[in-house]
Amino acid sequence: MNSSAFKLYAVIVLLFASLVAQTSRWTVFEAEALRDNSLNRRELLAEQKIRRGRVLARDGQVLARSVEGRGGTFSRRYPLGELFAHPVGYSFIDISRYELEQERNDELTGERDDVGSIVDQLSGREREGDDVRTTLDVDAQRIAFGALGDQRGSVVAMEPQTGRIRVMASNPSYDPNALRRSGAFKELSGAANSPLLNRATVGRYPPGSTFKVLTAVAAIDSGEFSENSVVDGSSPKTISGAPLENFSNADYGPIPLTLALTKSVNTVWAQVGVDVGGATMQRYMERFGFYDRVEVDLPDGQRGRSGVYKRDGLKRMTDDSVDVGRVAIGQGDLLASPLQMAMVASAVANDGTLMKPTLTERVVDRDGRTVERVEPEELSQVMRPATANTVGDMMASVVREGTGTAAALAGFPVAGKTGTAELNVAQGINQPSFIGFAPRDDPKIVVAVSLENVQGTGGEVAAPIAKQVMEALLR
Amino acid sequence: MSPRNRELLALIPAGLLVTAGFAAVFIQQDELLSNVSLTYGAIFLALCFGAHVIVRMTLPHADPYLFPIVAVLASVGLVMIYRIDDELAREQAQWYVVGLVVFAATIVWLRDYTVLERYRYTIALAGIALLVLPRVPGIGAQVNGAYLGVNLGPVSFQPAELAKIAIVIFLASYLRDTRQVLVQGGRRLGRVQLPRLKDLGPLLVVWGAAMLLLVFIRDLGSSLMFFGAFLALLYVATSQLRWVVIGLGMFFTGAWFFTATVGHVQGRIDAWRDPFDPQLYEAKVSGSYQIAQSLFAQADGGLFGTGFGQAQLTLPCGAENCPRILPAADTDLIYALITNELGLFGAAAVIGLYLMFAQRGFKIAMLAGDAFSKLLAAGLAAVFALQVFVIVGGVTKLIPLTGVTMPFVSYGGSSIVANFVLLALLLTVSNRARAPR
Numbered sequence: 001m002n003s004s005a006f007k008l009y010a011v012i013v014l015l016f017a018s019l020v021a022q023t024s025r026w027t028v029f030e031a032e033a034l035r036d037n038s039l040n041r042r043e044l045l046a047e048q049k050i051r052r053g054r055v056l057a058r059d060g061q062v063l064a065r066s067v068e069g070r071g072g073t074f075s076r077r078y079p080l081g082e083l084f085a086h087p088v089g090y091s092f093i094d095i096s097r098y099e100l101e102q103e104r105n106d107e108l109t110g111e112r113d114d115v116g117s118i119v120d121q122l123s124g125r126e127r128e129g130d131d132v133r134t135t136l137d138v139d140a141q142r143i144a145f146g147a148l149g150d151q152r153g154s155v156v157a158m159e160p161q162t163g164r165i166r167v168m169a170s171n172p173s174y175d176p177n178a179l180r181r182s183g184a185f186k187e188l189s190g191a192a193n194s195p196l197l198n199r200a201t202v203g204r205y206p207p208g209s210t211f212k213v214l215t216a217v218a219a220i221d222s223g224e225f226s227e228n229s230v231v232d233g234s235s236p237k238t239i240s241g242a243p244l245e246n247f248s249n250a251d252y253g254p255i256p257l258t259l260a261l262t263k264s265v266n267t268v269w270a271q272v273g274v275d276v277g278g279a280t281m282q283r284y285m286e287r288f289g290f291y292d293r294v295e296v297d298l299p300d301g302q303r304g305r306s307g308v309y310k311r312d313g314l315k316r317m318t319d320d321s322v323d324v325g326r327v328a329i330g331q332g333d334l335l336a337s338p339l340q341m342a343m344v345a346s347a348v349a350n351d352g353t354l355m356k357p358t359l360t361e362r363v364v365d366r367d368g369r370t371v372e373r374v375e376p377e378e379l380s381q382v383m384r385p386a387t388a389n390t391v392g393d394m395m396a397s398v399v400r401e402g403t404g405t406a407a408a409l410a411g412f413p414v415a416g417k418t419g420t421a422e423l424n425v426a427q428g429i430n431q432p433s434f435i436g437f438a439p440r441d442d443p444k445i446v447v448a449v450s451l452e453n454v455q456g457t458g459g460e461v462a463a464p465i466a467k468q469v470m471e472a473l474l475r
Numbered sequence: 476m477s478p479r480n481r482e483l484l485a486l487i488p489a490g491l492l493v494t495a496g497f498a499a500v501f502i503q504q505d506e507l508l509s510n511v512s513l514t515y516g517a518i519f520l521a522l523c524f525g526a527h528v529i530v531r532m533t534l535p536h537a538d539p540y541l542f543p544i545v546a547v548l549a550s551v552g553l554v555m556i557y558r559i560d561d562e563l564a565r566e567q568a569q570w571y572v573v574g575l576v577v578f579a580a581t582i583v584w585l586r587d588y589t590v591l592e593r594y595r596y597t598i599a600l601a602g603i604a605l606l607v608l609p610r611v612p613g614i615g616a617q618v619n620g621a622y623l624g625v626n627l628g629p630v631s632f633q634p635a636e637l638a639k640i641a642i643v644i645f646l647a648s649y650l651r652d653t654r655q656v657l658v659q660g661g662r663r664l665g666r667v668q669l670p671r672l673k674d675l676g677p678l679l680v681v682w683g684a685a686m687l688l689l690v691f692i693r694d695l696g697s698s699l700m701f702f703g704a705f706l707a708l709l710y711v712a713t714s715q716l717r718w719v720v721i722g723l724g725m726f727f728t729g730a731w732f733f734t735a736t737v738g739h740v741q742g743r744i745d746a747w748r749d750p751f752d753p754q755l756y757e758a759k760v761s762g763s764y765q766i767a768q769s770l771f772a773q774a775d776g777g778l779f780g781t782g783f784g785q786a787q788l789t790l791p792c793g794a795e796n797c798p799r800i801l802p803a804a805d806t807d808l809i810y811a812l813i814t815n816e817l818g819l820f821g822a823a824a825v826i827g828l829y830l831m832f833a834q835r836g837f838k839i840a841m842l843a844g845d846a847f848s849k850l851l852a853a854g855l856a857a858v859f860a861l862q863v864f865v866i867v868g869g870v871t872k873l874i875p876l877t878g879v880t881m882p883f884v885s886y887g888g889s890s891i892v893a894n895f896v897l898l899a900l901l902l903t904v905s906n907r908a909r910a911p912r
Binding site: 001002003004005006007008009012013014016017018020022023024025027028030031034035037038039041042045046188 | 575603624671707710711712713719721746751756767770771772773774775776777778787800819822823826829830833834837840841846849850856857863864868871872873
């Protein structure tokens with residue numbers, strides 16, 4: 001009987017080994033899948049018990065914080081309400097997270113690597129979120145909203161040397177605090193004029209004549225043109241087999257490029273685009289970041305792509321369906337986000353080097369120690385510095401004596417370009433825009449303004465908004 | 476060193492563990508370490524020493540490791556239950572006291588356990604009566620679709636816990652007499668020697684009882700545990716695998732047939748096969764919510780666990796008694812909570828303790844001098860190990876989840892008392908086996 005008792009024990013050992021094997025299956029091998037299972041609410045419940053870090057403005061003003069509620073759980077408050085709904089976003093247990101709250105979730109919940117969390121566990125430290133210090137400027141943001149008034153549209157301002165975003169306004173906005181009420185999210189996502197949409201990063205606007213800056217860069221940097229090249233500016237003029245008119249059908253005759261930018265002569269720049277060609281235009285557009293998700297620290301879904309949108313999607317400049325001449329003047333189904341257009345001006349302002357736009361300056365723990373600093377990052381060398389200098393001069397003349405005089409500031413020379421995409425000529429409904437930077441000689445700030453469906457030109461309605469925001473940030 | 480001194484020394488880690496465990500839970504819950512944890516540890520240790528003294532006086536040669544293993548298991552269970560609900564832990568501690576008293580009484584009165592053989596049919600009848608008790612109208616209680624509990628006034632208990640010991644005693648005694656007959660084979664069919672039809676009688680009777688159990692108390696787990704213990708004993712008694720193969724074949728055929736007809740058992744099996752099916756997950760009765768939550772809790776634990784007292788137990792609701800995210804955390808699913816808080820390593824350590832217990836049990840069986848003692852020890856060790864396998868296997872989705880307790884760890888008076896009787900019997904057997912002759 002002893003040998004059979006021993007064999008029976010061996011069977012028990014095997015049975016128990018299978019228990020341990022099965023336990024390791026759930027705790028280790030399939031743990032990830034179980035945590036991601038949609039029925040599993042543990043992760044969400046656990047996160048609710050963590051004091052989420054604050055989101056701070058550049059000067060330390062609180063944009064988002066957590067308050068302790070019943071049962072040791074926390075919920076989110078947004079002291080400045082609508083002002084920073086974009087790009088801070090929201091974080092609520094039943095509607096998940098959005099924008100910066102989503103992108104910086106790991107930092108805000110204090111998610112450390114495995115070693116760090118084991119150390120925390122052993123030392124009995126309660127998990128706490130870190131604060132995210134943004135690059136955003138509260139006063140300038142408020143001024144941007146004030147200047148937008150009840151016009152739909154967006155304002156982006158950033159530092160050309162660092163890519164730090166100072167202003168990101170999207171109108172209409174919403175009060176993220178209201179989302180705590182159940183059902184509010186559903187109402188808001190169905191609301192007219194899409195307040196949940198961050199127009200600065202996912203808005204698609206026809207850039208109009210502001211895009212001529214990019215065409216000028218391509219023309220001059222490729223060596224095919226100089227600022228003094230003379231091109232025929234008569235109106236109407238046949239481009240890609242169809243007549244194209246200048247604004248008010250003004251006929252300029254042969255004029256040099258600097259003057260053609262100052263006066264925003266469509267026929268000249270469309271001609272330049274055709275001469276430079278789709279392939280070269282495509283190359284420069286990609287260097288500026290077109291065709292890719294716009295670079296900024298927001299979740300993928302909240303970073304739109306700029307480029308030529310045909311009925312069946314995004315088309316490259318070399319595609320037969322693309323009218324290169326009209327795209328060169330910001331028409332021809334070209335659509336760009338305000339942040340993308342700010343990046344165009346930013347590369348010109350920064351001697352041809354495009355810096356990666358960022359909303360985060362640094363991550364700070366509860367004790368005030370900087371955990372992570374977001375260093376300025378170079379995205380690409382778009383053009384030679386000489387080209388940047390030439391195009392900058394051309395843009396300066398736009399504000400000094402051309403269509404952009406409304407953006408001029410006392411004491412600071414401003415460089416810029418206006419744009420007016422006509423939606424309904426009869427009613428005078430346009431999509432006006434402006435991109436620019438100041439001071440011309442030592443650029444500190446880049447601004448892009450885009451408005452939806454309003455009367456007036458970019459020079460009349462968009463340039464004054466840019467002026468106010470630049471003024472606020474240069475003071 | 477004498478066995479008793481070894482036992483005494485081995486009790487010290489158990490006392491330290493319970494003290495450290497309570498301290499950890501205290502720190503987590505109150506953020507201050509009161510000396511209450513030391514008091515708990517001291518009381519626990521004192522009780523263990525008391526029992527140790529009785530063992531020292533009555534069973535000087537008994538196995539020295541079984542009691543300390545039980546003490547460690549008990550302290551793990553007590554700490555986990557305290558962490559869920561301190562009132563529950565106090566009741567559990569009282570049950571330990573009752574269990575220790577019954578333990579002491581058993582070893583004092585049953586020093587000559589061979590008297591049990593004389594009453595084997597009485598014991599068998601008592602065991603079967605205990606099993607059907609939950610179906611008796613008025614006192615029987617249905618929990619989650621299975622009939623496992625009995626309510627007698629304020630006290631409720633699970634008679635299956637005691638029944639398993641009664642049935643092992645009966646089988647050990649019965650098989651001691653009949654094993655020779657069972658070994659002698661009947662007709663040969665090629666190379667296989669078939670048992671004689673009349674020897675199949677007892678097998679058929681026990682199989683019938685197991686099936687009846689399945690239909691009657693509607694619990695696949697207890698049924699598997701009883702029948703498995705029977706097959707284990709049969710194998711030890713005859714050393715012939717054919718009985719086991721025939722028995723397993725009969726069991727699974729019967730189980731397959733009855734699960735299809737008994738609704739509750741079928742539900743448990745469906746929940747086992749696909750716990751994340753939304754319909755089963757939402758089902759109020761016989762659903763898969765428990766097993767799904769058990770797996771989620773284990774996934775939360777990882778290798779090292781979240782730490783004593785750290786697991787997410789309730790849904791946040793603001794009120795006093797929030798709904799549990801991990802149901803039955805103190806009884807059926809306590810292994811999931813252990814895995815959650817102590818991780819894979821902690822859970823494996825607990826399994827290791829049970830394996831050590833089983834190992835000591837089989838060791839006693841091998842050392843024992845007579846067939847009844849061997850069969851009794853092996854049977855008790857096997858039924859104990861199978862109970863662990865059935866509940867932990869259920870919680871880890873190795874087999875369908877059923878409602879048996881985790882011995883010495885789960886909350887529940889009848890489980891503790893019955894398992895202390897089991898421990899007392901094993902120690903008594905080992906005292907005789909190891910006594911110098």
